Amino acid sequence: NAGVTQTPKFQVLKTGQSMTLQCAQDMNHNSMYWYRQDPGMGLRLIYYSASEGTTDKGEVPNGYNVSRLNKREFSLRLESAAPSQTSVYFCASRGLALYEQYFGPGTRLTVT
Amino acid sequence: QKEVEQDPGPLSVPEGAIVSLNCTYSNSAFQYFMWYRQYSRKGPELLMYTYSSGNKEDGRFTAQVDKSSKYISLFIRDSQPSDSATYLCAMSLTSYDKVIFGPGTSLSVIP
Numbered sequence: 001n002a003g004v005t006q007t008p009k010f011q012v013l014k015t016g017q018s019m020t021l022q023c024a025q026d027m028n029h030n031s032m033y034w035y036r037q038d039p040g041m042g043l044r045l046i047y048y049s050a051s052e053g054t055t056d057k058g059e060v061p062n063g064y065n066v067s068r069l070n071k072r073e074f075s076l077r078l079e080s081a082a083p084s085q086t087s088v089y090f091c092a093s094r095g096l097a098l099y100e101q102y103f104g105p106g107t108r109l110t111v112t
Numbered sequence: 113q114k115e116v117e118q119d120p121g122p123l124s125v126p127e128g129a130i131v132s133l134n135c136t137y138s139n140s141a142f143q144y145f146m147w148y149r150q151y152s153r154k155g156p157e158l159l160m161y162t163y164s165s166g167n168k169e170d171g172r173f174t175a176q177v178d179k180s181s182k183y184i185s186l187f188i189r190d191s192q193p194s195d196s197a198t199y200l201c202a203m204s205l206t207s208y209d210k211v212i213f214g215p216g217t218s219l220s221v222i223p
Contacts, residue, residue, distance in 0.1 A: 004155075033210070040120060042200065042215035043156070058210065090155055099144050099163075099207050103155030 002026055004104035006091050012110045013081040021076040021107050023091030031094040032074035033101065034058075034066060036087040043090065049074055081111045115139055118201055118214035127223050131188040135201035135214045138182065142203040142212075145177050147186045150198045150216065159199070160186065191221045 007022045025032065030051045035043040035058075045058030047066040055066050063085060065077045074093075078085060088108050092101040118135045125131055133147075143164055148156035160175040162168045162184075168175045174187040184203075188195055201214040 035213075040215055042116075042118075043213040045210055045212075048210055092155075099146060099161050099204070100158045101156075101211060103157070105155050106153075 004091055004093055004102050006089075006104035006107050008107060009105065010108045012112065013078075014112055015082060017081050018077070018079050019081065020078075021089055021091075021109075022073070023075065023104060024073045025091075025093040025102070026072065027093060027095065027102065028071070029093035029095045029102075030071070032068065033092040033094070034064075034074070034076045035090045035092065036060065036085075037090060037106075038087050046076065046089075081109075083111045085109065086111045115212050116201060116203065116214040118217055120215055120217060122218040122220060124220045124222060125191055127191060127193060127221055129191050129221075131191050131195070131219060131221075133186040133188075133199050133201075133217050133219070135184050136182055137184070137203060137212075139203075139205075139212075140179070140182060141205055144204045144207060145175070145184050146202040146204075146211070147173075147175055148200040148202055148213075150200060152197075156200055193221045193223050196220045 004025045033048040034046040049055045049068040052071045091104040094101045116137045146161040147159045149159045150156040165179045172189045176185045198216040198218045200216040204211045
């Protein structure tokens with residue numbers, strides 16, 4: 001099992017460009033999450049999907065959109081990147097009635 | 113006031129020391145408490161979890177929850193250089209609810 005995979009691992013964008021971060025899990029988990037991690041701020045929830053077909057905003061959703069494509073895949077889209085979106089992005093998944101979240105390796109995004 | 117607060121450190125200790133990491137929180141409804149360990153340039157991994165109040169021990173690690181004080185702790189005994197990482201506390205209302213993370217404490221264990 002690969003667990004949670006994320007692509008790409010690194011990305012540099014210019015202000016105003018768009019991109020989609022991909023996430024997939026092979027653990028048959030219902031819930032999936034997107035976080036961003038900035039120095040001194042910890043992990044902040046952007047969006048989450050409690051089950052296939054549902055998505056909800058987290059703490060910092062502005063400037064992002066998500067798609068829960070199927071049970072395995074949950075993508076995060078930046079429509080018009082801004083320097084404030086420079087961060088490390090983590091995808092995570094969680095099984096039904098389980099406390100543990102499994103994290104992907106992260107995507108390091110720089111917006112210039 | 114942030115929902116979960118944690119001293120960011122960095123904390124530097126000699127090998128073999130006992131380490132105490134702490135978090136405070138504001139929402140008394142939290143029931144599930146977790147500690148994640150994150151090595152540099154990696155995703156977080158669950159280290160320990162506790163439901164409601166009390167202690168839990170796993171090898172060199174002990175997690176404590178004091179709900180009356182809204183305070184949780186992680187103790188590491190006989191610390192090793194391999195324990196050098198950032199430790200994130202986390203908590204949630206239920207086992208399937210969103211998880212709120214603290215900012216993390218950076219720990220270095222010096223050989």
